[in-house]
Amino acid sequence: MISFFLKEGLKTSNVAQYQFWRHDNKPIELWSNKVIWQKINYVHQNPVEAGLVFRAEDYRYSSAIDYCDEKGLLDHIVVFRMFDL
Template sequence: MSLTKKINYVHQNPVEAGFVFRAEDYKYSSAVDYSDEKGLLDDIVVFRMFDL
């Protein structure tokens, strides 16, 4: 499984469980950091996939 698929799987768990409508809305998720907003923690490393 690729890194992108793993990250999406983890971020979508609260959505599929019915806790939130969007992954970014879950307070304890790093999904908000991936949507170019600021999450709860500082210094979160966001993995980006680049086409070279």
């Protein structure tokens, strides 16, 4: 993997050696509860859209089940807390 990161780093002039992160991501500011829920739902619906499950909370590796007041695979999952309005 190191050789892959080195190869990717050589393609970009602003990288000194290794490139691990993509530079073309589009960060989105989570500035309201509506936007936060929109992004959480988007992530949770990916396995549904891919046809892997019928409900987001049925996907084994999703935190969607934690949002349904049930226990997922991992301990200590912090369900995103909304801003106080």
